Amino acid sequence: MHSHHSHSGDYVLHAKDHLDDIVEKAVKMGFHSYCLTEHIPRNNLSDLYPEESQLTVADLDSNFDRFYSHARRLQEQYKGTISLLVGFETDYIRPSYLSLIQLLQKKYKFDMFVGSVHHVKTVPIDFDRALWEQAMQASGGTPEALYSAYFEEQYEMLINLHPPVVGHFDLIRLFDTSDSSKSPIASRWPRVWDKVTRNVEIVVEYGGLFELNSAAIRKGWTEPYPRSDIVKLILEKGGKFCFSDDSHGLAQIGLNFHKVFEYIISMGITEIYYLDLDSSGNTIVKADEVERLKSDSFWNQYNNL
Numbered sequence: 225m226h227s228h229h230s231h232s233g234d235y236v237l238h239a240k241d242h243l244d245d246i247v248e249k250a251v252k253m254g255f256h257s258y259c260l261t262e263h264i265p266r267n268n269l270s271d272l273y274p275e276e277s278q279l280t281v282a283d284l285d286s287n288f289d290r291f292y293s294h295a296r297r298l299q300e301q302y303k304g305t306i307s308l309l310v311g312f313e314t315d316y317i318r319p320s321y322l323s324l325i326q327l328l329q330k331k332y333k334f335d336m337f338v339g340s341v342h343h344v345k346t347v348p349i350d351f352d353r354a355l356w357e358q359a360m361q362a363s364g365g366t367p368e369a370l371y372s373a374y375f376e377e378q379y380e381m382l383i384n385l386h387p388p389v390v391g392h393f394d395l396i397r398l399f400d401t402s403d404s405s406k407s408p409i410a411s412r413w414p415r416v417w418d419k420v421t422r423n424v425e426i427v428v429e430y431g432g433l434f435e436l437n438s439a440a441i442r443k444g445w446t447e448p449y450p451r452s453d454i455v456k457l458i459l460e461k462g463g464k465f466c467f468s469d470d471s472h473g474l475a476q477i478g479l480n481f482h483k484v485f486e487y488i489i490s491m492g493i494t495e496i497y498y499l500d501l502d503s504s505g506n507t508i509v510k511a512d513e514v515e516r517l518k519s520d521s522f523w524n525q526y527n528n529l
Contacts, residue, residue, distance in 0.1 A: 225522045226257040226498040227478065228389045228435055229313065229338050229468035235262045235291040237275045240473030243291075247298050249477050250306060254522050257307035257500050259389075260295045261338050262288065264312050267324050271317050271343075273351070288312075292332050307500050309335040309507065313391060316381040317343045325385060335507045336499050338435070338468075339387025341378045341395065344370060349396055356399035368413045371396055375419040382423055386430045388499065388507070389466060392437045392449040393423075408453035421457060428463045433497050433509070436488065439470035441480040448484050455491050464497040464509075482526035488514060 227250075232243040243260070250258040265284035266272065272279060292310065299308040311334045314325060342348055345362035348355045349370075360366065363373040374396040382390070397405060410417040427434065437449040445451075450458075458465070467484065471477045488496065495511050502508050 225253075225255050225478070225481070225520070226467055226500075227255065227469045227471070228259045228309075228336070228433070228466050228499060229261050229391060229437065229470045230259060230477075231262055231313075231470075231472045232260075233473060234294070235287055236472070238273065238472065240475075243294055244298065245474060246471070246477065247302060247306070247308065249474050251302065253478050253525065255306055255478070257309060257498055259309040259311055259336060259338075259499065260291075260298075261311045261313045261336075262291045264288065264315055264321075264325060264328060266315055266317070267320075268317075271315070271346070273348075288328075309499055309501065311336040311338065313338040313340050314381065314385065314387065315343070316341050316377065316385075317346055319380070322384050335501065336388045337385075338389045338391040339381055339385055339432075340391030341374065341381055344373045344377060344396070349374065350398050353399045353401070367400060367402065368416060371409070371413065371416045372419060375416060375423055379419065379423050379426070382426045382432075387432060388509075389433050389435055389468070390427055391435060391468070392439070392470065393434055394450040394454055397451065398440070398443065406451070410453065420454060421461075424454070424457055424461050424463060428458075428461045431464075431509075433464050433466040433499070434458055435468035435470075436465050436484050437468045437470050438480040438484045439468075439476070441483055442476065447487050448480075452491060455493075459491070459493065464495070464511075465493055466497050466499070482523060482529070485517070485523070489518075 231239040232246050233240040234243045265288040267281055295310040342350055344359040347359035349359050360370040363370045440449045469478055494514050497511050500508055500510050
């Protein structure tokens with residue numbers, strides 16, 4: 225088993241637990257590969273979350289530097305036991321973040337990274353409903369305008385960065401509480417669906433992986449990100465899926481993976497892909513047959529849940 229997206233309380237204030245303990249639990253659970261992907265250090269104080277109000281930009285920089293060194297030590301320590309990939313998760317808050325990310329990629333050697341959008345018009349869209357509505361007002365005042373702006377900012381991130389893993393593709397839906405929130409985007413807003421289709425095609429063209437992110441289930445959904453309408457589109461376009469738990473602490477490692485696997489089977493996905501390291505330390509993409517995964521001993525730990 226594998227996961228491509230994780231955080232720890234050592235380096236993210238809204239997460240819990242030590243990075244060493246997180247890796248140790250991933251080993252005990254039987255993960256073959258596990259990606260360590262803390263958030264990039266933001267370079268604008270206005271982009272800090274409330275719990276970060278006491279921090280400076282320099283604090284964020286030094287924090288990320290400590291994470292990178294720590295993750296590399298763990299990678300070497302557990303070599304031969306678990307394949308740890310060291311990366312980051314993007315915060316693509318405004319266009320200037322492109323140069324920030326490029327500077328990080330020059331400073332550090334990363335094995336991979338997760339390309340995510342957590343803001344629209346610089347306003348967080350996955351923090352709470354109030355900020356989601358604020359982002360909606362900044363985008364034009366309607367849910368359709370907000371979705372359109374989100375997928376436009378995602379487009380800019382995708383074409384500029386080509387992330388090997390695309391994070392929670394339809395995160396914009398998290399705080400959509402309308403009666404039609406679970407209905408296909410294509411039937412709600414065809415022009416927004418055109419943007420979704422364009423973005424999916426971009427990722428398929430450069431060979432990125434779409435994560436099936438189990439965090440959506442612990443946040444109240446019955447399925448992972450992305451919802452089934454987008455999964456069907458990705459399948460139609462020949463896209464590739466990977467597992468992610470988006471864990472923010474020990475309790476969330478592999479959480480609801482059995483439900484994600486049920487979703488995979490129900491959607492007719494036949495192959496799951498994952499990132500690994502070859503003997504020279506280079507990142508490679510591997511595939512696993514869903515049919516084989518059905519009998520994997522990894523699932524035994526979910527039998528009594």
